[in-house]
Amino acid sequence: MGVQKAPARLFYDFDVETHVPADHLLREIDRFLDVDAIRQQLKPYYSHAGRPSIDPELIVRMLVIGYCFGIRSERRLCEEVHLNLAYRWFCRLGLDDKVPDHSTFSKYRHGKFRDSDLLRCISEGLVGGHGFAVDASLIEADVDRMNSSAQKEWDVSAIDPDDAPRAVQEYLDVLDDKAFGASTPVKPKFTSHSDPASQWTAARKGPAIFTYSNNYLIDTDHSVIVDVEATRSIRQAEVGAAQTMIDRTEERFSIRPDWLVADTAYGSAGNLAWLTKKRSIIPFIPLIDKSERKDGTFSRSDFEWDEANDRYICPEGKHLLQSRRNYSDPRRKEPKTGRRRYRATKAICEACPSKSNCCPNTNTRFIGREEHEDARDLARLAARSDFNPKAQAKRKKVEMLFAHPKRILGLGRLRLRGPCGAKDEFTLAAIAQNLRKLAKLRPKTAEMRIAI
Ligand code: SF4
Known part of the structure; x- marks a missing residue:
């Protein structure tokens, strides 16, 4: 019977590179993660004096690991990176290199990363396409339902911004933002004390909860996420986010889709008019249409x-x-x-x-005509086209993309509070999904190259 003893050797010739399997997911992801621009972008936020800081690339690489492998706790992420050779290799850490303390993430998130909008910029260069799909998914906020006030008792003017927690300060900052406070004049039934920007909703068909909406705009060819936005969980805010994402994608990547597929929530006359008249995008969006009669008389x-x-x-x-x-x-x-x-x-x-x-x-006989009925007519025409069933089938891809963060990445409930916390979590989850997707697509593209 053998006995395993502690090794007697004190010195080893050890190369982390050789111990990471060739087909490890992180190797594939590493091929697509371009973080060279990070230092340039963050340069204005660093002082030229003092001790050198922790490398921001290391923080980004650790965050990518966390979201790719569903490690939600930053304390646990530090432990995993410390112990896992593949994680050390991906973070460019040697065997003796120290892993940053978990408190570092909070400092970076609330400081340099957020000021420079760094997390959104990382997704640049990942995709190009012309047929897009948009949808929103409710993600539970990190709040206690009981720690809230009813509509009549909630008084914004009574909040002292200097004394308020970070999430409450962020709520005050987004009161005029069309993705949050300005999206509708209707006041929510309840408002959370710890995260007032989250929305009280029963849209999940269960007990009402506080949520944020995770909005994805995806390229339908390979289901790559083109843009992501956090909003209140109401239709007006989600429609506004779709328009923001379409414009931002055009501004940053010079891509405007030829057509957009979405569900009925995006079928308001105003949104259809914006898509068709202002952006020349064909909407494959079902209408809320009560003009069809079912009693046999003319519709x-x-x-x-x-x-x-x-x-x-x-x-x-x-x-x-x-x-x-x-x-x-x-x-x-x-x-x-x-x-x-x-x-x-x-x-x-x-x-x-x-x-x-x-x-x-x-x-x-009376016939009513909405202000943007011409845009609605175009949507009806698109719905009757031969391409509509294919477009609707592609819309399912965005729904599948929402299932993945919830089930695999553990994003059923947010860990960070406030609109900025929700935005950071959604953006990092989208980056992780894109990197995993590209890692999977790579062999296909290699085959394509061989075929060409
Ligand atoms: S609108 Fe008047 S004229 Fe035209 S089909 Fe109807 S009933 Fe007849």
Whole structure:
């Protein structure tokens, strides 16, 4: 029977590089992680005097390990990097090199990284594509449900910013931000004391909880996340985040998608008008459409829209107008903004053979037209196209991307508080997902290169 004894040798010739398997995930990720620009970007935030700081690249590499392998605690991350050879190799740490203390992460996160928006910049250069999908997922905030105030009791003006915790200060800072305070004038039913920017919601169909929304804009070819945004968990904020991400992607990567697929939450007339008229993006977005009738009478789609003459033409060929008056002042006849109503005359409809199929209970037929009905018409046209089923199938990819951080990376509940904490966590999770994705795609691209 053998007995394992402590080795007698005091000195070893040891190379970490040779002990990391060739097919280790971190080796693949290392190929795509470009952190050379970090020092340049952070240079203005460092003093030229004093002792040298911990290498910011080391902090970033450790954060990437944490989010790639679902190590949420920074204290545990330091222990794992200390013990794991592959992690040491990825962090460029020798066997004797000291791992930074876990408190360092907090200092970097709330200081230099956040000031320089560093975490978002790392995702640059990862993707290029033309068909995008957007969606949002609720992530539970790190708060106690009981530590909150009802709507009537919550008074923002009573908060002293100088004495408030960091998360409350951040809440005060984003009160005019369209992703948070300015997204809607409606006050939430309850507000958390420890993280007031989180949203009280029952949208998960269970007991109401405080949440943030994780918004992803993805390239549908390879499900690579193009941009990420943290918002309140309400529809207006999520739609605003989608527009912000599309514009930011164009600004940073010079990429504007030809088409965008999303669920009904993004199908408001205002958002469709923004996509189609201001950004020339085809929306594959289902509409909330109540114009289709189910009682067998004519629906609005049976009426033809005549843009040039500002009128509808009914199935009997009659004209439905906003007004039939001849005003002496032509300006009074200018089309109104907002929702418009078009109708035929009572005499025409009463003499019509199709009246029982059109307006059996009223004297004449009315058709309503929303302010951006032309944009809604374009979305209806896209929904009838042959490509729509393929686009909707690609939309599932973004839903699958949300399942991964929750189940594998342990991002079912946030660990950091405040809008900036949520933003950092979502961005790092997205970077980790992108790096894992690229590591998996690499063999495919290699095959493609061989084929070419
Ligand atoms: S009832 Fe009036 S609006 Fe309807 S089909 Fe007949 S003429 Fe046209």
